[in-house]
Amino acid sequence: LVYDVVLRPVIVGDFACVTVAFEDKTEVYEAGQMRRDFVANVSHELRTPLTAVLGFIETLLGPAAEDTSARERFLGIMDREAKRMNRIVGDLLSLSRVEAERRVRPTDHVDVSAILRSVALNLQPVAKAQDVTLIVEGVEGCEEVPGDHDQLIQVFTNLIENAIKYGGRGKEVRVCLTSHTDEPTMRSQAVRVDVSDQGDGIAAQHIPRLTERFYRVDSHRSREMGGTGLGLAIVKHILNRHRGRLRIESHAGQGSCFSVILPYE
Numbered sequence: 275l276v277y278d279v280v281l282r283p284v285i286v287g288d289f290a291c292v293t294v295a296f297e298d299k300t301e302v303y304e305a306g307q308m309r310r311d312f313v314a315n316v317s318h319e320l321r322t323p324l325t326a327v328l329g330f331i332e333t334l335l336g337p338a339a340e341d342t343s344a345r346e347r348f349l350g351i352m353d354r355e356a357k358r359m360n361r362i363v364g365d366l367l368s369l370s371r372v373e374a375e376r377r378v379r380p381t382d383h384v385d386v387s388a389i390l391r392s393v394a395l396n397l398q399p400v401a402k403a404q405d406v407t408l409i410v411e412g413v414e415g416c417e418e419v420p421g422d423h424d425q426l427i428q429v430f431t432n433l434i435e436n437a438i439k440y441g442g443r444g445k446e447v448r449v450c451l452t453s454h455t456d457e458p459t460m461r462s463q464a465v466r467v468d469v470s471d472q473g474d475g476i477a478a479q480h481i482p483r484l485t486e487r488f489y490r491v492d493s494h495r496s497r498e499m500g501g502t503g504l505g506l507a508i509v510k511h512i513l514n515r516h517r518g519r520l521r522i523e524s525h526a527g528q529g530s531c532f533s534v535i536l537p538y539e
């Protein structure tokens with residue numbers, strides 16, 4: 275707990291007194307601390323690829339200036355690191371746009387079936403590159419839900435991309451839409467989309483933290499896969515705006531299921 279102690283002189287009758295007030299500043303302090311942590315994390319995340327790029331530029335201008343094979347290799351690495359920085363900046367912008375709109379309820383009516391079909395089509399080449407079979411089930415005859423079309427595309431893209439990335443080569447990713455579900459945690463009827471994979475799964479202690487910005491179970495693996503550590507944070511913020519939920523079920527060694535629950539009303 276953080277308190278400000280405020281002393282105020284007062285006159286009571288013939289006496290000069292001082293009142294002492296304790297003001298609870300815990301929330302303000304915590305918000306400030308979160309902001310400082312966030313800026314430190316962003317700086318760290320951007321500095322890592324930037325340091326690599328600067329190092330390779332220096333080598334190319336100096337010792338490796340005449341070495342054509344090294345030049346090609348180093349340019350390849352610089353290209354990958356610069357693209358990573360670009361993805362981090364893009365995800366940070368998405369996150370800040372979603373946060374700016376968090377109090378504005380989406381008013382469009384979106385067809386979740388159509389969204390899933392188009393996301394699956396877009397991600398087919400990514401799945402194919404990983405030798406992953408992407409299966410979409412139950413997409414006929416679903417209610418429309420109030421929502422923001424582009425943001426929901428982003429939610430399902432992030433979840434299906436993760437399932438492909440972390441599910442493992444040669445495995446299946448299943449996307450299943452249930453059009454009427456009575457979720458105990460929801461007041462109204464809802465649509466549920468389950469995205470499940472056959473990967474290594476996630477140990478229980480990590481699950482509550484997965485939607486924190488830059489939280490990764492295995493940083494090395496995430497970076498190898500080109501991850502930014504922001505995908506699930508974006509999903510969480512978009513779903514909050516839709517009064518929706520993200521439920522994560524996973525057991526180490528048994529794959530994971532990320533469920534999106536979106537209310538009708």
Ligand code: ADP
Nearest residue numbers: 436437440490491492496501502503504505506
């Ligand atoms: P990243 O860009 O690192 O993938 P995300 O925010 O999308 O960032 O996910 C955060 C972390 O959650 C990942 O680094 C990974 O450790 C874990 N994760 C997400 N989806 C899955 C999944 N389907 N299977 C296993 N781990 C996952």
